[in-house]
Amino acid sequence: MPPCKTRGIVVRSRDYTETSRLVNFLTPDSGLVKTLAKGALRPASPLRGKLELPNYGHLVYYPSRTSDLHVLAQFDLIEHFPRAVATLERSAFFHYLAELASAAAFGPELGGGLFQLLLHSLRRAEQLNALPQGRIWFEIRYLYLLGVLPPLAACAGCGGPMAGTVRFSPAESSWLCPKCAAGRETVAVEPGVIAAVRYIQDNRLERVMNLRLSPRQFRTIRGLLRYLVDSSVEKKLKSRQFLDQVVRP
Amino acid sequence: MARYPLLMQRALDALTELPGIGPRSAQRILFHILRERREETQTLLDSLAAVKARIRFCPICGNLTSHQTCSICRDPSRDRGLICVVEDPKDVIALEQAGKFPGVYHVLMGKIVPLDGIGHEDIRVKELLDRAAKNAPREVIIATGSDIDGETTALYLSRELKAAGVKVTRIAAGIPVGSSLDFMDPVTLMKALEGRREY
Numbered sequence: 117m118p119p120c121k122t123r124g125i126v127v128r129s130r131d132y133t134e135t136s137r138l139v140n141f142l143t144p145d146s147g148l149v150k151t152l153a154k155g156a157l158r159p160a161s162p163l164r165g166k167l168e169l170p171n172y173g174h175l176v177y178y179p180s181r182t183s184d185l186h187v188l189a190q191f192d193l194i195e196h197f198p199r200a201v202a203t204l205e206r207s208a209f210f211h212y213l214a215e216l217a218s219a220a221a222f223g224p225e226l227g228g229g230l231f232q233l234l235l236h237s238l239r240r241a242e243q244l245n246a247l248p249q250g251r252i253w254f255e256i257r258y259l260y261l262l263g264v265l266p267p268l269a270a271c272a273g274c275g276g277p278m279a280g281t282v283r284f285s286p287a288e289s290s291w292l293c294p295k296c297a298a299g300r301e302t303v304a305v306e307p308g309v310i311a312a313v314r315y316i317q318d319n320r321l322e323r324v325m326n327l328r329l330s331p332r333q334f335r336t337i338r339g340l341l342r343y344l345v346d347s348s349v350e351k352k353l354k355s356r357q358f359l360d361q362v363v364r365p
Numbered sequence: 366m367a368r369y370p371l372l373m374q375r376a377l378d379a380l381t382e383l384p385g386i387g388p389r390s391a392q393r394i395l396f397h398i399l400r401e402r403r404e405e406t407q408t409l410l411d412s413l414a415a416v417k418a419r420i421r422f423c424p425i426c427g428n429l430t431s432h433q434t435c436s437i438c439r440d441p442s443r444d445r446g447l448i449c450v451v452e453d454p455k456d457v458i459a460l461e462q463a464g465k466f467p468g469v470y471h472v473l474m475g476k477i478v479p480l481d482g483i484g485h486e487d488i489r490v491k492e493l494l495d496r497a498a499k500n501a502p503r504e505v506i507i508a509t510g511s512d513i514d515g516e517t518t519a520l521y522l523s524r525e526l527k528a529a530g531v532k533v534t535r536i537a538a539g540i541p542v543g544s545s546l547d548f549m550d551p552v553t554l555m556k557a558l559e560g561r562r563e564y
Contacts, residue, residue: 128480129513134385159541165550169513196552201513204520211479211517354482361484362521 117179119189122146125172125234127214131157139167139188140218141175142234147227148218151177151188163191170210170238171196200241208362209247211355213237213254219349220262229261237321246325247363248334249316253324255341256317264348266290268314273297281306286343309336422454425496427472427489429454437461437469444468446503450493450522452476452510460508468506471496476509476518485521493522497531504532511538511556 124141127148132138137156141149156163166173176190201207217234221227237254244250259265266289271278273296283292283302291310292302312333316324329337345353369377373395380391398406422428423435430436437443437457447468451457457470475488485491497505505526509515523533539557540549549557 130478130481165553168552171552193551196555198552198555201516204517204524207513207517207520208479215480352482355479357482358477358479358484 117181119176119178120146120186121174121176122149123173123194124149124175125214125231125238126167126169127218127234129167129169137163137167138185139191142214142217142221142227142231143175144228144231147221147230149175149177149186150184151175151186153188153191156188163188166191166193169214170200170234172235172238195239197238197241200238205247205363206241206244208355208359209244209251210238210241212251212353212359215353215355216254216258216345216349219351219353220258226261230258233257233261240321243322243325248338249324249327249329250321251359251363252337252341253316253321255345256313259341259344259348260317262348264289264344265317268310268317271296278310279307282310284340289344289347305336305340306333309333309340313337313340422472422474426470427454427474427492428457428470442467445500447506448493448496448502448504449506449508451508452515452518456508471505473509473518476514477521478514479517485525488518490522490525494525494529497526497529502531504534506534506536508536 122141122143122145124143126139127142128138128140130138132152135155135157137153139151139153139156141151143149153163153167155161156167158164171193172195173191173193175188175192177186177188179186197210199206200210213234217230221230233254237250256265266272266284268278268291270276271282271293272285272288272290273292276293278291278293280294281304283294283297284290284305285292285297285300285302287301291305292300308330312327312329315327368374376395377388377391380386380394381388386394398409419431420429421431423430423438425434425438428435428437432439444467448471449460449466449468450471450473451460452473452475454472457472460466460470471489471493473488473490473493475483477483477485477488493505496502505522507519507522509518509522519535523535526533537560539553539560540546546554
């Protein structure tokens, strides 16, 4: 088979044998591409030192006919992001973003959006002076791309405006007004939370960095996003525990 | 189809469990053992059994030893105010072969790998912090690998040790001796430039 050429961000890289590495790339046109980089750990390998998270570059690989593990032939750096991993907090943050993006990057359509989102976040690494806000910003866009972020404009039951204390229905993954929520299993969410989520969804990362939320609003948004992320990726996100340990709101 | 006797097949299966040994290598090793004299094979078996029975981890630094503590921790000429933190006992051997380090070691037995769910509680970080609190070292040198997990581990250790008032340094990263710049990748070159020193 002829080699495939594309661009990709390293989202996973680990030793396979004494000389080879398993490297996963998030690509704009093929979603998640899993490769075996043979001989990448040899001192004279042209791949040595390049296959680290979150490097971005041109890759050439030979697709496998029998499995989803392809053979990496070449990787040339386009950009690397030293600021993204310069501090413990940012490193933990971008590990989480890489795992989250690769957890749902099936196929070209979704993969392309997630690739752009991750690349955009990496390029703005130096502006990430408030990681809890940055995390919410990323998760909201992530859920939006996956199509699982409940619409914020109106009640999912009656279509009417959401005033006062709205409620969230985990079973239906939607916002409901108090009237429609009657008799359903829901949790109460104060109006400030809806406004904050809407603000984060509508604004650029730089503006969201300056957003001030009360501890209670933070907890509510984080809890809601955590629930939506968990129900959409259907796997345990291993890097999240580390992120929660090193970054506290 | 011809098959090996059951005893040989068991030995082949056990050998192929070893890292880097496939069926062909296992076959080669087994036939070599069969050709060897009984005493030579016995020496191999005895030494392997002795390693398994007597080699343990040093309770102070985590290095390999057949005594209560390792030879480096027993050595009175070693500078106990200088601790070099490494990932693996193999790293101690590599640094000792360089022959210039006068201090003592601390072996982490791994590194923090967030994407595998391996955190600081899974490696010997607590032992290092306890040791630093007890012995008040002059300097702790972090010599974990320069891959992303090694760097993450170094960042974590640095944060925790600095909070305990310990001076922390990191080994230099850059161009290997004997290589030329035009073969270097941009990341290595950037690290080499960042880590430059007065000459």
